[in-house]
Structure formats: C-alpha cells, structure tokens
Amino acid sequence: MKALPILSIAGLYKKFGEFTALNSIDLDVKEGEFLAIVGPSGSGKTTLIRLLVGMDEANEGTIWLRNKRIDTVPANKRPTCMVFQSLALFPHMTVGQNIEFPLKIKGVDPVERKQRALELLDLLRLPQDYYEKGVNQCSGGEKQRVALARALAFDPEILFFDEPLSALDYRLRKTLEKELKDLHARTGKTFIYITHSLEEAMGMSDRIAIMRKGEFEQIAPADEIYTQPVSRFVAEFMGDVNLFDIGHSAADELQISKAAASSLSLQGEVGALMVRPENVKFISADGDADLKIQGTITADFNLGSRIQYEVHTPHGKRLIVEALRDDMYQGALNDEVTLGWTANHCHLIRERV
Secondary structure, three states, X not given: OOOXXXXXXXXXXXXXXXXXXXXXXXXXXOOOOEEEEEXXXXXXXXXXXXXXXXXXXXXXXEEEEOOEEOOOOOHHHOOEEEEOOXXXXXXXXXXXXXXXXXXXXXXXXXXXXXXXXXXXXXXXXXXXXXXXXXXXXXXXXXXXXXXXXXXXXXXXXXXXXXXXXXXOOXXXXXXXXXXXXXXXXXXXXXXXXXXXXXXXXXXXXXXEEEEEOOEEEEEEOHHHHHHOOOOHHHHHHOOOOEEEEEOOOOOOOOEEOHHHXXXXXXOOOOEEEEEOHHHOEEEOOOOOOOEEXXXXXXXXXXXXXXXXXXEEOOOOOEEEEEEEHHHOOOOOOOOEEEEEEOHHHOEEEEOOO
C-alpha cells in the first residue's frame, strides 16, 4: 500500500492584483524527504513557502498535512517551522535562551527546557558552554546552527527554509550544506528548502522542484532533471547545455549517423536534441562518432579542475565543451575543430504543443 504524503497541495492559486504568482499548482511531499524548490526571481517560490507556513492566504486551493487541512489554520497553530534568511534570532538573548524560546512559549518546565537546549547544541555540534554565550558573539555559521536548533525545538512536522545560506561566504556555505544534509539524515525530518542556488539544491536534496511563472516545470531527482529535462527552460536552467533544433527548416549542421538516428528515433520529431558540455569531445576530422559537428575555438576558460571551450560553427551556432585538465585541447584559439559524442549522451526534448 502506497504511503500517504506528509504534505499535499492541490490547486493552489495566488494572485496579487493582476499578477498571478501561483497558477493552480499541485505537489505531494513524502515524509522524511528533502525537497528543494528552485527557480528564477518571480517564479513563485517565495509566495509558495509563505502560503505553506501560513504567512499569506491562497485565493484558491488546499494544503493538507497528513490527513488534516491546514491552509485554514493560523501560522502559529501549524506543526511547521520556518528558518529565515535573516535567521530572526533575538539579539538580546543568549544562545540557550534563543533555543529555549519555543519551549518557554509552550510552558515547558525550565529544567526540561535547558536539557532540551543542551541536547540540540550537541545535535548541531555546538559546545554546550555556548548555552550562556550571547548570540551576537557568535559567528555567521554559529548563528545558522542556533537558528536550526531553535527551529528543531518546536519539534515541527516539517521544516521550511527560505534561502538560509545565501548571505554566507562560499566556503562556509559549502560546509553548512553538508551539515544540513547530515542533520536531515540524523533527524529524519521533512525539509522543504527554497533557494536560488541550483548548486545547493543538487548537493542536498532528494528531489528538486523547478518553478517558472507560478507553475512547476519539472519535479524529479537532480540526476533525472540534469540528464532528462522536460523543456528547454529546464535544460538551460540546469547549467550550460548544447541544444540542436530537430524537425525545423533551419540548416542542419549536425551530422548524425544512421545508427544514431535510428536509436534516437528522430523521424517525425520536433524539438531539441540536448548534449551536456562534458559529454562533447574533440575528435579528428575523420574520427568516428554517433554525432559530429565542425567549428572554430573562439575562447577558453579555466574552471579549476576543468577547462571550458567556446566553439562557433560556420552557421553561427555557439557550442560549449568542457574537459578535465588531463584531457584539455592541445591546440590554440581559432583552430578549426571537429566535435563528437555518442547517442547515449543525447536527450530529445519534445516541443510542447
């Protein structure tokens, strides 16, 4: 028997004046899942999270937590908690007082509150002597951990995160991404994480929901979205990509072997054939490849462990190639080159009618 989702959204619609922020969206979240919601500015992700935690009301639709409808329940009565980008810690309180605050509101005994706060300090890998430390004496990373400890003190069914790491420097952000993923595994809680960073979403989540213009464009595990995007928008949103129009009248520079054309089943299809830059190789002009194209190297970029090349074709198409440093191209800029790749590295994006 299929388990019921912990969170279920049905027909959620939100409008601000003439602007439709959410357009009748549906979503099921499994218990214990780490779901990341990403999308460009204005896609609706912040509106969605505000509706889920009860900060705003929907015009239409329902939100269910297990078998209870919660979109009509006030925010402070919902068994959920939000970790904000601003953290919203109380600057005049100690670390311990900040963590204990939800328990104090619930009327928990002071001795029990302190014990729980110390347990949460351990869980978030902060020293227990931080209990008496002023929160303003903490570093940015330590404040993030205190905010997480306070959120967990609520013992929520679901934790919502609104871009909590966006203000941190790169190295600290990467450290806390790993700690959040580890915390999720250790607590078994359901995490719903809003971010504009695709790298964060791919590194931490079980599934990614990509939003566009108030709707979900695709919801799937990161690998599936990266290798099998359902639209050009998702393909390009997930990083650099090479797309070739299929079934249009434009001149076709792409050489496809008969075997590859048959295996890809391109006959009669209209859409785009996708290949990621890391799967494109430099080959000799007469080299074997399922798919081939000629062009001129116009630029190269050092990405640390990888080198990225920009190649322009005679018809003006711009292609991206990525190679590990050990496999870097041995020629020079303005060289004429042949690129090739295998059919199994292609993905056909069918045009939506």
